[in-house]
Amino acid sequence: MKNRSGEKIKLASIDELLGVVNEESAMEIEISKIHPFKNHPFKVLDDEKMQDLVESVKINGVLTPVLLRMDENEEYEMVSGHRRMHAAQLAGLTTIPAIVRELSDDDAIVAMVDANIQREELLPSEKAFAYKMKQEAMKHQGSRTDLTLGQNVPKFKRTTEAIADGTGESYKQIQRYIRLTELIPELLDLVDSKKLQFTVAVDISYIDKEVQEWIYEYISDTGFIKPKQIAALRNQLNDGPINQIQMLSIFNNCVIAKKVSRSLTFSEKKLTKYFPDDYTAKDMEQVIESLLEKWMQEQSC
Numbered sequence: 001m002k003n004r005s006g007e008k009i010k011l012a013s014i015d016e017l018l019g020v021v022n023e024e025s026a027m028e029i030e031i032s033k034i035h036p037f038k039n040h041p042f043k044v045l046d047d048e049k050m051q052d053l054v055e056s057v058k059i060n061g062v063l064t065p066v067l068l069r070m071d072e073n074e075e076y077e078m079v080s081g082h083r084r085m086h087a088a089q090l091a092g093l094t095t096i097p098a099i100v101r102e103l104s105d106d107d108a109i110v111a112m113v114d115a116n117i118q119r120e121e122l123l124p125s126e127k128a129f130a131y132k133m134k135q136e137a138m139k140h141q142g143s144r145t146d147l148t149l150g151q152n153v154p155k156f157k158r159t160t161e162a163i164a165d166g167t168g169e170s171y172k173q174i175q176r177y178i179r180l181t182e183l184i185p186e187l188l189d190l191v192d193s194k195k196l197q198f199t200v201a202v203d204i205s206y207i208d209k210e211v212q213e214w215i216y217e218y219i220s221d222t223g224f225i226k227p228k229q230i231a232a233l234r235n236q237l238n239d240g241p242i243n244q245i246q247m248l249s250i251f252n253n254c255v256i257a258k259k260v261s262r263s264l265t266f267s268e269k270k271l272t273k274y275f276p277d278d279y280t281a282k283d284m285e286q287v288i289e290s291l292l293e294k295w296m297q298e299q300s301c
Helices: 048-060 082-090 105-116 124-141 155-164 171-182 185-192 198-204 209-222 227-237 244-255 268-272 281-300
Strands: 027-030 066-070 076-080 095-100
Touching: 048 082, 066 105, 076 082, 076 105, 082 095, 105 124, 124 155, 124 171, 124 185, 155 171, 171 198, 185 198, 185 209, 198 227, 209 227, 209 244, 227 244
Parallel strands: 066 095
Antiparallel strands: 027 095, 066 076
């Protein structure tokens, strides 16, 4: 609906965008009294974007307050703003504008994840552990995330649907990300570096950690792993445990190429123009083999 002529449009303030209520206000907090959020899943990298942020802080200061909560030692835990605080430190600041809010552990986790999850450059591992933390927090809160769902719908599904809201990802994709937390760190690093396909990594996450270590060794040695290899391995594991040699046998059987049957014939008309009339078929065959042997030797030189 169009607003009436002359009617003022009310724009949301920074505090409102942060979810800060009216009575809250920013204050300068000493950076030395602030510690990172426990098990913070998002990496703070000294990359080009960080350098741009540092230069901005040097010129303009920290424009958006960070969000903190008080800990039991009367110091502060960062909830949202780890990158801003790091940039402030690199810029030489000793204090940072902050909102201090009373938050339970679970509320703090939800706020921390929601403040970071929309960043475009997030790694799969960052999303995986962030979604996992938020899922656990929401379970602790006992939140019903979709009251229209029936009684028979698993709570796990309701929680992942709520996490998916606003992320642009389906609840099934959220579940896949959470599965990545079941990978050993070495395999998860391969996912982050795009050396291991996401969907294959999800399939591997259902496999025992010891076998995952064997899989990592195989990838390190060969440079690849194929979806059909993991599918065959999981099918075999359904029948019971296996050892590393058996796993390698399964993998090798999946990638052995079938020999292509090749046949080659020469018509008599095509051959006789190269040979005297008194040459028999056996004579021509011997000449051809001799010429091919010479050709093969030349190719190897």
